[in-house]
Amino acid sequence: DAGITQSPRHKVTETGTPVTLRCHQTENHRYMYWYRQDPGHGLRLIHYSYGVKDTDKGEVSDGYSVSRSKTEDFLLTLESATSSQTSVYFCAISESKGFVFFGPGTRLTVL
Amino acid sequence: EDKVVQSPLSLVVHEGDTVTLNCSYEVTNFRSLLWYKQEKKAPTFLFMLTSSGIEKKSGRLSSILDKKELFSILNITATQTGDSAVYLCAVNMNSGGSNYKLTFGKGTLLTVNP
Structure with missing residues (x-):
């Protein structure tokens, strides 16, 4: 497995x-x-x-921000979570070479 | 608008059957097509295809790309219950540099019954 970890693995907010x-x-x-x-x-x-400090938006970026201060860490922030952001x-x-590997996932529930 | 379409959306077979999963795409600046298997966890990489007509094989799984007709197929022979999963197709477009953003299809849910 590629060396990718995600935390937390589950969250209810x-x-x-x-x-x-x-x-x-x-x-x-x-x-x-x-x-x-x-x-x-x-x-x-x-x-x-x-790259470090270099980020860009994807197709569903509204309501999310990211930061990358070190090569190894990439943070995703929901500034004010909404129920529509309940997702994995x-x-x-x-x-x-173009191979893309996925981490184990975080299941987020917004009540 | 770039799109990736997989068919069928779901498929139920018996152990030992052979299945063919389809992925068609309409994208600008195609670079590569990737197949993933997803059980109840993260997608796991199966194949990456960049050239037409070259079959990739891994055990009972194989895949081929047709860049003229804009599709790929994933074949699974002698299916086993452990092959039950969602199979995802994704396309990477050439947007400059080595950025590998993927556009995914909705997946094919394969169920293999004993």
Whole structure:
């Protein structure tokens, strides 16, 4: 398995609460991604990073922000969680040959 | 709009059957197509295809890409109950550099009954 961990693995929170999900890699890959997976929609890209402090938006970025202060860590923040952000969140990493590997996922429930 | 369409959406077979899963795409600046298997956890990588007509194989699984007709198939022979999963197809587009953002299809749910 690619060296990717996510924390927490499960979280239940209330509407309006800030939430931060963490992705940590040990592969020293340059590219990191946050996806969400929802029934009927599949996996959709939220944000991605192409280096330390270099990030960009994906197709469903509204309501989310990210930060990458170190190569190994990529944080996803929901500033004020809403019920529509209840989802399973996957972090992914890729290297120069194009293989993309996924972390174990975080199941987030917003009540 | 870029899109990736998988068919069928679900499929039920018996152990030992052979199945073919389809993935068609309409994207700009195609770079590669990837297949993943997802059980009740994270997607696990199966294949990456970049060139037409070159079959990739791993055990009972194989896949091929047709860049002219814009589709790929994933074949599973002699299916086993452990093959039951959602199979995801994803396309990477060339947006410059080595960025590998993926656009996913909705997946095919395969159920293999004993």
